Ligand SMILES: Nc1nc2c(c(=O)[nH]1)N[C@@H](CN(C=O)c1ccc(C(=O)N[C@@H](CCC(=O)O)C(=O)O)cc1)CN2
């Protein structure tokens with residue numbers, strides 16, 4: 432018999448966010464710092480997947496209170512352990528891991544792989560992921576892998592055909608300058624310069640009481656939210672990209688913007704959070720911020736100016752999608 436509360440005021444389930452990383456994780460840290468605050472209410476970062484075992488973002492997840500389960504799924508390791516497997520097979524393994532984490536939202540925060548159509552169809556709920564990891568989880572200390580799915584489809588992930596592609600319609604989108612008043616917490620701890628985590632032991636980081644954590648001055652840590660009974664689809668995926676819509680799609684966007692500025696081709700660049708679609712960095716922009724480039728800037732100056740904006744808009748982008756899920760009444 433449902434309680435009064437369940438029948439009249441179903442409690443709002445705390446939303447779960449799975450974050451995909453490949454590097455230092457400063458944007459993951461911004462999400463960790465903001466989750467369950469007014470900047471990013473009623474949610475928790477509940478799973479982190481890294482494409483690199485030495486990503487410092489793994490350390491950030493594991494040392495967070497409560498510790499966040501992590502998985503490493505490295506492309507080369509996957510292909511070495513699954514001879515003949517394709518890039519798409521790798522993507523299907525990543526999709527399988529994501530579905531295991533039962534997320535409401537997936538955030539690409541520096542994930543450095545182009546995701547294939549098949550990955551997107553799995554997260555759309557159109558097709559099933561492989562049911563089992565191809566191989567039993569490897570011994571501690573090496574990356575998780577699995578064998579290829581049935582499909583021998585050699586299709587390559589779709590590269591962006593940027594020439595002549597329609598730009599997303601921005602007319603309703605508010606594009607604000609870099610120095611907006613809106614403040615969101617800066618990541619509490621930046622990765623030390625060349626911080627690289629110890630190679631992940633690649634098992635879910637259970638709350639490890641043996642960790643020599645800092646004296647706990649914060650209120651009792653909250654538990655990670657329970658997963659929902661049923662996975663809702665489509666699972667929204669958003670990506671943080673350090674460029675303006677239609678400019679510098681793909682990797683090394685900041686370096687290319689800096690170079691273009693040096694040639695007098697642009698006067699400013701920007702950062703955006705956009706929905707992830709097959710065409711790289713061409714999904715609907717959700718948050719766009721211009722970032723100025725100043726005469727005399729070194730590349731590092733531009734990078735740090737951009738990162739500061741990234742840490743704000745990745746939170747804004749996640750918040751906008753969670754609000755959308757609530758508005759559509761998603762359970
Ligand atoms: N289908 C999509 N996949 C991804 C998107 C997207 O919008 N649609 N966004 C990217 C993120 N990203 C830029 O924001 C990006 C990252 C990496 C690359 C890339 O060329 N990667 C190379 C490998 C690079 C490496 O391993 O060091 C590759 O995948 O072959 C392009 C864009 C995430 N994916």
Ligand SMILES: NCC(=O)N[C@@H]1O[C@H](COP(=O)([O-])[O-])[C@@H](O)[C@H]1O
Pocket residue numbers: 452453454455456457458459488540541542671672673681682683684738741
């Ligand atoms: N095309 C994607 C891309 O270039 N992403 C970039 O990776 C970095 C991740 O930093 P982090 O690991 O410190 O969050 C960020 O600068 C982000 O813009």
